[in-house]
Amino acid sequence: MRERLVAVALGAAAWVTVLTTIAVVAVLARETFAFFTDPLVSVVEFFTGDRWTPLFLDKHFGISPLLAGTFLVTAIAMLVGVPLGIASAIYLSEYATPPVRRRVKGVLELLAGIPTVVLGYFALLFVTPWLQTFIPGLKLFNALSAGLVMGFMILPIISSLASDAMISVPNSLREAGYGLGASKLDVVIKIVLPAAFSGIVAAVILAFARAVGETMIVTLAAGQRPILTLDPRETIATMTSFIVQAATGDQPAGSLAARSLYAVASVLFVITLLLNLVSQALVRRFRERYE
């Protein structure tokens, strides 16, 4: 009897995590449904409109400016984070000795552990003034510096996961390459990278999801002006920064403006969920190959 009770209690704890997901989906679904049933909102406009002004009197609900803003910042972050992260992963797995690897990984973990509000401060008060000295027309709040700093936020994620993938490539493959007279460069590029490819892609996708959901850097450094632009010098708004703006403003609960943040959050949730699922599927495939 006592045994059964313990098992049930422990199982309940495990189910709390499932309950969390259900609650998230339920909350988002309910409020998003309420949002779309409002006469002022149309589903078509939401996905095709190019103006997002829920906090103004003249309300328009086209999410594309927020998507464009999110995409712009994320693209800059990926441009920085992916090449640097993969290069650093190659260094860690193929060149660094195990003690050096352990230490460098530890320091990179510190970079990954810096609270994003601190990174936002750094982007706004250090990177932007520095960029302004040589980029004319750079706004005080801009996508560029937020994206650059976000690139260094995802660098440790990519570096750590991709180097794990490369390390687990069996040494026999490398040795076969050397036996055929390949240089280290050839072995890394033609053997290790292709062998670890799905693991590296999984790392990149995971980092992409993290960048899409990242909030504080963009809220602080990229501004809160939802316009449809791909100019990195401009002030923009992302899905996450809009959610913060709408939630910290004084919209009464249940108003259309307040509900619009749930619709945006639903889109954000679906995007990150899909990215995570793809990343996990890739990791599984990659594990099966060598275990």
Added chain:
Amino acid sequence: MTAASARRARGRLFYAAVLTPTLLALAVLAALVLDVLGDSVSWQVVEPAGSGSSFSVAEGFRFTGTWERVVRLELAARGESAEEVEALLANSEERRIFAARNRVELMWAVDGQPLRWVVTSSRDKLISDHALVAGTRERKALLAELRPGQHLYLNQWLDGSIFGRNTSRSPLVAGLAPALLGSLWVMALVILIAVPLGAAAAIYLEEYSQDTWAARAIEVNLRNLAGVPSIVYGILGLAVFVRFMRLGPVVLAAALTLALLVVPVVVIAAREAIRAVPDSMRQAAYGLGATKSQVAFRVVLPAALSSIVTGVILAVARAVGETAPLLLIGAAAFVPGLPSSPMSQYTVLPVQIYSWVGENNPEFAHVASAGIVVLLCVLALLYGVAFWLRRKFERRW
């Protein structure tokens, strides 16, 4: 050039190309830390509202009661009579108000003199603010331009008294007390909620659950939860804890929200730790007639404990630095008092930093950087403890 040497040159180039990004990442980390530290010190020209005096180290210092001594000197300089001064110092409430509105500390380079006592009040006027490097370069010019009654000093924003002061509309006397205490409250409650929950779920998944569809569902779900953006947890907390359970914007709501956020992290760490416990230990316990729960709680859990604790500390570090979900569930920028119970209104360090960075008054950036230094120190402490535990209790089975 021979083919062999070209090949070597290519190899060296590639080595440089993969080494540079790693060094670049470390350089960015260093730049960030230096920037924050540099911002927490600045040159300032201040026009005091009251006395406009500063005092030498010898005038103010006493083996006991230095603070009182400096306050006496300052109040006398402000023109209060001796009786008024004694009355203020004798009344604990008045003392508290004075301490909240005035900053009493040793300042560097006051008007060209090395070290002086300065009392800054919230009504003092900040004339100008200069970054550490630029101000040091122009120090002579700044001193020459001082009007009567104005002071130039090197303000180290992160002084000891910042931990005791409340938030303020004036950057000169804004303090960290509510944010630091709020963070400690939230941290403690997150540990109380997330650790039992996470450890229990991990034990269940590793020791109890069979490979059924339910177990797989929990498994997949956990991995997805770890990837949900933190701001979505804020929305969950707002809808469930703040509104539905009617907790309002209080410490408990924040702790519950952040606990849900870190539970997947705790579970994943705890499962790895539990999996590392060798089966022979379980078999030995079963051989002695132990029941399943006895094996789980008296054999497996103690053996995995240090690794679990390490994972928990890293999860807590994440919770302490989290801002976005707390903005959604109503951590305030200005709170009336210090949090004293789970049902108190609160603010936490990252939220306080966020609101200071967003202030129109640019001097708040210095207070924000002081807050960041404190936040990073808290995190460094947590990481240090986790690292130490990992080293000390690392076991090979």
